[in-house]
Amino acid sequence: MAKLATAWAIFQGLLLEALPFLLTGVCIASLARWLAPGGAWLRQLPAHPLLGPLTGAALGFALPACECGNVPVARRLLAGGAPIGTALGFLFAAPVLNPIVLASTWAAFPNQPWLLAARPGAALLLAVLLATLLRLLPEAELLDPALLEERRLSQPLTQVGLLERRSGLVGAIGGTVQPVKVPRPPFQELLQHGSREFLDLAALLVLGCAIAATVQTLLPRSWLLAVGEAPTMSVLSLMLLAVVVSVCSSVDAFLALGFAAQVTPGALLAFLVLGPVVDLKLLGLFRVLFQPKAIALTSAAAAVAVLVLGQWVNLMLL
Numbered sequence: 543m544a545k546l547a548t549a550w551a552i553f554q555g556l557l558l559e560a561l562p563f564l565l566t567g568v569c570i571a572s573l574a575r576w577l578a579p580g581g582a583w584l585r586q587l588p589a590h591p592l593l594g595p596l597t598g599a600a601l602g603f604a605l606p607a608c609e610c611g612n613v614p615v616a617r618r619l620l621a622g623g624a625p626i627g628t629a630l631g632f633l634f635a636a637p638v639l640n641p642i643v644l645a646s647t648w649a650a651f652p653n654q655p656w657l658l659a660a661r662p663g664a665a666l667l668l669a670v671l672l673a674t675l676l677r678l679l680p681e682a683e684l685l686d687p688a689l690l691e692e693r694r695l696s697q698p699l700t701q702v703g704l705l706e707r708r709s710g711l712v713g714a715i716g717g718t719v720q721p722v723k724v725p726r727p728p729f730q731e732l733l734q735h736g737s738r739e740f741l742d743l744a745a746l747l748v749l750g751c752a753i754a755a756t757v758q759t760l761l762p763r764s765w766l767l768a769v770g771e772a773p774t775m776s777v778l779s780l781m782l783l784a785v786v787v788s789v790c791s792s793v794d795a796f797l798a799l800g801f802a803a804q805v806t807p808g809a810l811l812a813f814l815v816l817g818p819v820v821d822l823k824l825l826g827l828f829r830v831l832f833q834p835k836a837i838a839l840t841s842a843a844a845a846v847a848v849l850v851l852g853q854w855v856n857l858m859l860l
Contacts (some may be wrong), residue, residue: 699705
């Protein structure tokens with residue numbers, strides 16, 4: 543019964559922490575859908591392999607949402623026809639580059655200036671790497687089928703054929719593409735769409751929080767922190783801890799402060815960089831964006847990159 547009570551308490555904490563940010567993200571996505579129903583401005587974002595992810599990451603400075611809230615916004619970017627690299631750059635970098643997370647990191651570690659620069663820098667580097675890697679996959683193998691169909695509806699006919707659209711003729715006369723002005727959706731339709739999206743994401747979030755709470759209960763943190771002084775094992779243990787605890791990036795710096803003196807610098811940075819990109823609750827939310835193959839590739843590539851980064855930091859600072 544004690545473990546069950548612990549798991550329930552952890553589950554409630556994770557869910558209550560993440561839900562406000564998820565709701566914020568859905569509201570931002572719905573607002574974007576109302577302000578620019580055709581998504582024309584999204585297609586004007588840069589598609590350059592480097593400039594695209596950097597532009598997407600820069601959007602994170604203006605949005606006060608953690609990784610949970612960024613998922614519906616990234617989905618809106620992709621559905622509206624934004625370049626893949628730009629949307630992925632936002633998805634992976636914005637959870638660390640947003641103003642709330644930057645402020646919380648500074649508040650938790652005011653005496654460690656290297657960390658204040660290393661965390662956003664590492665997050666940006668990781669986002670560019672993941673965006674570049676995932677762009678190598680065809681869209682049909684990368685994106686969830688429902689999202690892919692919605693995205694193709696927003697693409698010009700010069701890029702996506704009618705059969706791929708799975709819809710009737712849209713703006714094509716005499717072989718040329720005519721601009722089609724999409725009217726703003728009625729408020730009731732916008733509310734229904736946003737509510738449905740929030741409930742779908744909330745269901746996945748509940749599942750992810752339940753898994754994270756169960757694993758946390760069965761795998762005590764003390765086991766992971768016991769190897770805190772070992773250069774390699776400390777990085778691996780803190781990476782696993784970041785995935786398991788699944789805490790939002792807006793408060794993870796304060797959690798890390800509690801064991802910062804027990805672990806190596808590289809392990810501390812690994813915890814703060816990997817968690818906002820891959821954790822147990824996020825893996826469920828990613829299902830509205832990616833195919834399982836892409837989720838597995840994201841997890842593996844992020845883990846390898848953060849491990850190498852943590853090892854390099856230990857080599858430099860120890």
